[in-house]
Amino acid sequence: MPINYKDYHPKWKLIRRLILRRAGNRCERCGIPNYTRYQSEGRLKKVILTIAHLDRDVNNNRFSNLESWCQRCHLNYDRGDNLAKMKYGKEYKKVNLILF
Numbered sequence: 001m002p003i004n005y006k007d008y009h010p011k012w013k014l015i016r017r018l019i020l021r022r023a024g025n026r027c028e029r030c031g032i033p034n035y036t037r038y039q040s041e042g043r044l045k046k047v048i049l050t051i052a053h054l055d056r057d058v059n060n061n062r063f064s065n066l067e068s069w070c071q072r073c074h075l076n077y078d079r080g081d082n083l084a085k086m087k088y089g090k091e092y093k094k095v096n097l098i099l100f
Contacts, residue, residue: 009061016051023068025049032070050074 009015025034027049036047052069053060056078069077 007058009059012061015061015066019051019063019066019068020049022063023049026068027070027073028067029069029073047071052077 005012020034026032027047032047034047034049037044038047039045047070049068049070052067052074054065054067057065
């Protein structure tokens, strides 16, 4: 998942390291360790842990709102949001700003 660091806290890289340390460098959903290699679709791939905002608000960086997740768990969590963004585009963002 690409990340645009300008949308995040200035000390995001430090926050990320602290969350990964708290999680024991594992996904807090499925438990897979960071940098685990696995075969998928005939190719060797690597797990890269990401930091999930449980409330989906990138401005809410309280540790209780952040968890370390693998790509699979993070994508599954964001799937509904991502589908709505693809379907509604800019309108989706406008509605979210109004509602939340």
